[in-house]
Amino acid sequence: xxxxxxxxxxxxxxxxxxxxxxxxxxxxxxxxxxxxxxxxxxxxxxxxxxxxxxxxxxxxxxxxxxxxxxxxxxxxxxxxxxxxxxxxxxxxxxxxxxxxxxxxxxxxxxxxxxxxxxxxxxxxxxxxxxxxxxxxxxxxxxxxxxxxxxxxxxxxxxxxxxxxxxxxxxxxxxxxxxxxxxxxxxxxxxxxxxxxxxxxxxxxxxxxxxxxxxxxxxxxxxxxxxxxxxxxxxxxxxxxxxxxxxxxxxxxxxxxxxxxxxxxxxxxxxxxxxxxxxxxxxxxxxxxxxxxxxxxxxxxxxxxxxxxxxxxxxxxxxxxxxxxxxxxxxxxxxxxxxxxxxxxxxxxxxxxxxxxxxxxxxxxxxxxxxxxxxxxxxxxxxxxxxxxxxxxxxxxxxxxxxxx
Amino acid sequence: xxxxxxxxxxxxxxxxxxxxxxxxxxxxxxxxxxxxxxxxxxxxxxxxxxxxxxxxxxxxxxxxxxxxxxxxxxxxxxxxxxxxxxxxxxxxxxxxxxxxxxxxxxxxxxxxxxxxxxxxxxxxxxxxxxxxxxxxxxxxxxxxxxxxxxxxxxxxxxxxxxxxxxxxxxxxxxxxxxxxxxxxxxxxxxxxxxxxxxxxxxxxxxxxxxxxxxxxxxxxxxxxxxxxxxxxxxxxxxxxxxxxxxxxxxxxxxxxxxxxxxxxxxxxxxxxxxxxxxxxxxxxxxxxxxxxxxxxxxxxxxxxxxxxxxxxxxxxxxxxxxxxxxxxxxxxxxxxxxxxxxxxxxxxxxxxxxxxxxxxxxxxxxxxxxxxxxxxxxxxxxxxxxxxxxxxxxxxxxxxxxxx
Numbered sequence: 001x002x003x004x005x006x007x008x009x010x011x012x013x014x015x016x017x018x019x020x021x022x023x024x025x026x027x028x029x030x031x032x033x034x035x036x037x038x039x040x041x042x043x044x045x046x047x048x049x050x051x052x053x054x055x056x057x058x059x060x061x062x063x064x065x066x067x068x069x070x071x072x073x074x075x076x077x078x079x080x081x082x083x084x085x086x087x088x089x090x091x092x093x094x095x096x097x098x099x100x101x102x103x104x105x106x107x108x109x110x111x112x113x114x115x116x117x118x119x120x121x122x123x124x125x126x127x128x129x130x131x132x133x134x135x136x137x138x139x140x141x142x143x144x145x146x147x148x149x150x151x152x153x154x155x156x157x158x159x160x161x162x163x164x165x166x167x168x169x170x171x172x173x174x175x176x177x178x179x180x181x182x183x184x185x186x187x188x189x190x191x192x193x194x195x196x197x198x199x200x201x202x203x204x205x206x207x208x209x210x211x212x213x214x215x216x217x218x219x220x221x222x223x224x225x226x227x228x229x230x231x232x233x234x235x236x237x238x239x240x241x242x243x244x245x246x247x248x249x250x251x252x253x254x255x256x257x258x259x260x261x262x263x264x265x266x267x268x269x270x271x272x273x274x275x276x277x278x279x280x281x282x283x284x285x286x287x288x289x290x291x292x293x294x295x296x297x298x299x300x301x302x303x304x305x306x307x308x309x310x311x312x313x314x315x316x317x318x319x320x321x322x323x324x325x326x327x328x329x330x331x332x333x334x335x336x337x338x339x340x341x342x343x344x345x346x347x348x349x350x351x352x353x354x355x356x357x358x359x360x361x362x363x364x365x366x367x368x369x370x371x372x373x374x375x376x377x378x379x380x381x382x383x384x385x386x387x388x389x390x391x392x393x394x395x396x397x398x399x400x401x402x403x404x
Numbered sequence: 405x406x407x408x409x410x411x412x413x414x415x416x417x418x419x420x421x422x423x424x425x426x427x428x429x430x431x432x433x434x435x436x437x438x439x440x441x442x443x444x445x446x447x448x449x450x451x452x453x454x455x456x457x458x459x460x461x462x463x464x465x466x467x468x469x470x471x472x473x474x475x476x477x478x479x480x481x482x483x484x485x486x487x488x489x490x491x492x493x494x495x496x497x498x499x500x501x502x503x504x505x506x507x508x509x510x511x512x513x514x515x516x517x518x519x520x521x522x523x524x525x526x527x528x529x530x531x532x533x534x535x536x537x538x539x540x541x542x543x544x545x546x547x548x549x550x551x552x553x554x555x556x557x558x559x560x561x562x563x564x565x566x567x568x569x570x571x572x573x574x575x576x577x578x579x580x581x582x583x584x585x586x587x588x589x590x591x592x593x594x595x596x597x598x599x600x601x602x603x604x605x606x607x608x609x610x611x612x613x614x615x616x617x618x619x620x621x622x623x624x625x626x627x628x629x630x631x632x633x634x635x636x637x638x639x640x641x642x643x644x645x646x647x648x649x650x651x652x653x654x655x656x657x658x659x660x661x662x663x664x665x666x667x668x669x670x671x672x673x674x675x676x677x678x679x680x681x682x683x684x685x686x687x688x689x690x691x692x693x694x695x696x697x698x699x700x701x702x703x704x705x706x707x708x709x710x711x712x713x714x715x716x717x718x719x720x721x722x723x724x725x726x727x728x729x730x731x732x733x734x735x736x737x738x739x740x741x742x743x744x745x746x747x748x749x750x751x752x753x754x755x756x757x758x759x760x761x762x763x764x765x766x767x768x769x770x771x772x773x774x775x776x777x778x779x780x781x782x783x784x785x786x787x788x789x790x791x792x793x794x795x796x797x798x799x800x801x802x803x804x805x806x807x808x
Contacts, residue, residue, distance in 0.1 A: 231657030
């Protein structure tokens with residue numbers, strides 16, 4: 001075993017400056033795109049001013065302007081991976097937080113709220129086309145996560161998954177919130193789970209989405225009503241993880257993993273993982289005991305396994321910028337399921353201080369556990385090319401001395 | 405100290421058969437009531453057929469038909485309390501599950517969905533009038549929880565609280581879900597918190613409400629779409645507790661307990677309390693550490709205490725039919741905050757087997773902890789008349805031998 005660690009970041013981001021998506025957008029939407037770009041840029045800036053304190057963000061960015069272009073520039077990106085010691089990355093949309101989102105609301109949130117289905121699809125496929133090109137530079141090292149606005153039309157989503165596979169992408173992201181649409185226990189989504197299972201496409205949910213207007217006011221993102229709504233951000237950071245796990249609650253009880261036992265789901269950037277063990281424990285309690293279950297009728301005979309067993313078999317945890325305290329609880333979260341991520345180029349990520357982060361966070365952790373979390377779990381979950389990636393790691397990977 | 409335990413049930417239910425509310429409804433709504441009653445009865449039966457398996461419910465009821473009338477009959481109710489050894493009870497709406505709800509959607513859920521504000525107020529006040537009469541039979545033993553549809557009009561809610569106090573009621577229930585209305589961190593609710601604090605009225609949230617159409621289908625409660633939505637009940641029982649705690653997340657971060665330090669809130673029938681400690685731990689983490697907090701700006705300088713400190717100071721936990729496993733974790737939940745409840749006359753409650761439940765659940769528990777949970781915590785939280793209640797307990801209370 002090499003002294004150089006094979007590191008996979010399961011949470012990186014990439015995206016073009018929004019106007020640069022134009023060549024990837026079908027021409028019939030170009031006129032609409034020209035109108036949408038300035039409006040979107042303005043709204044993104046207003047929205048992000050609520051999530052990013054400008055002074056802090058500006059100070060953080062000042063010394064790394066060139067490196068930040070790795071959000072879309074391939075050569076710069078490869079240098080970033082080398083600096084961070086990352087052999088392989090999983091790539092979500094939305095690079096520099098408020099600048100690099102796909103057009104027509106097809107970015108990280110994939111919210112159905114106030115969206116035009118046809119346009120959101122157009123924006124998503126534009127990003128997917130560009131992403132496929134980016135990853136084609138070195139498919140073993142770059143796993144692009146395609147944006148799939150699943151809620152509008154399951155048939156179209158199935159076709160999009162086939163397009164992804166044909167174009168080298170085998171990871172997809174779907175909305176974390178379904179708004180007024182059917183939730184993920186509805187059997188109408190079965191064709192989507194089926195095609196993902198059959199083609200080995202991993203379904204991703206990425207943290208961030210939550211019912212923001214409830215926290216920040218009905219005018220969100222344009223109007224800032226914080227003086228009337230004190231503590232909104234505290235509520236958001238206390239709830240966002242629950243919204244991230246929520247699709248799994250519906251999929252597990254809905255029997256999705258019973259009908260599609262080889263379907264894999266990845267939950268990414270869940271922050272501190274305090275609530276994960278108790279969420280699993282609660283679902284298992286309801287499955288195994290729940291004295292009220294007789295009164296409520298049969299809601300589990302369609303499940304041959306307990307909720308936590310589906311979780312262990314079918315789910316991966318993208319533990320971006322994971323804290324040491326969470327790693328110390330790895331056995332209750334799932335020591336074989338936790339996969340590290342750098343969150344490049346978001347300011348809450350470890351980049352550009354990833355090397356220091358490795359030493360601070362992993363010092364004293366058993367090497368076996370650390371290797372799993374930093375890379376081996378992801379190699380197994382995503383079915384990566386270990387031999388090729390170890391060659392890369394031997395050149396750029398961090399040394400196992402981080403565990404000293 | 406007496407060998408007879410002073411028991412307070414912080415979760416009992418009472419209500420008239422819906423048509424019998426008519427004398428308590430303002431006459432201008434009588435015509436509307438006559439139309440609404442048969443529709444409501446039909447909808448309740450359809451809705452409840454999803455939550456209560458008819459055969460189980462019928463079998464449970466058959467031997468206790470007479471005793472169940474304690475849901476509205478005072479003498480029968482006092483006999484029930486004696487049988488259960490309960491000296492004092494906190495009374496929520498909705499007696500026999502699908503029969504005794506106040507008219508116009510003013511029952512336990514107090515949902516704003518599809519409701520006419522004026523009518524929901526009329527139904528709530530009808531119930532409150534009847535409840536005040538019921539409790540006036542012996543105010544030290546019966547604490548009625550008035551229904552307050554807070555969301556429509558804060559000023560009207562403030563007036564209703566004053567009416568409650570004038571009529572002997574000093575506990576109120578408000579909606580757990582706010583739907584499209586402003587959430588509870590909005591400062592517009594301050595006059596309501598203020599009047600409750602100033603008049604010593606305790607605000608209650610009762611378990612049950614959750615976004616049912618998401619689980620059971622858009623047609624809920626009339627249409628049963630369970631075949632298309634497998635596992636809906638499993639999702640419900642896995643989420644309902646989170647929806648119950650949610651108002652507190654908003655109130656704590658919103659600074660409600662900072663501005664109204666003597667306001668008391670009671671959270672009732674939260675089921676298994678697995679998630680309570682981790683919810684508190686997560687909020688405290690975000691308050692104390694949250695490395696992203698600088699990026700997110702100041703969301704806590706308006707709070708002089710941590711979330712768990714507000715929880716300890718201002719919140720009571722109604723642990724209806726609490727399991728022994730939860731009692732064994734009492735120190736992480738709050739040993740001075742847990743208050744038992746029987747949930748009479750709901751079939752998931754301990755009644756009519758409460759005496760057996762006492763022995764099974766409390767055997768081996770330290771007497772001091774048991775006395776707190778069964779009654780002493782409630783005496784302190786609600787400011788009850790201990791002397792009078794101990795006299796009642798000396799006649800009907802369970803013996804401390806249940807702790808053997």
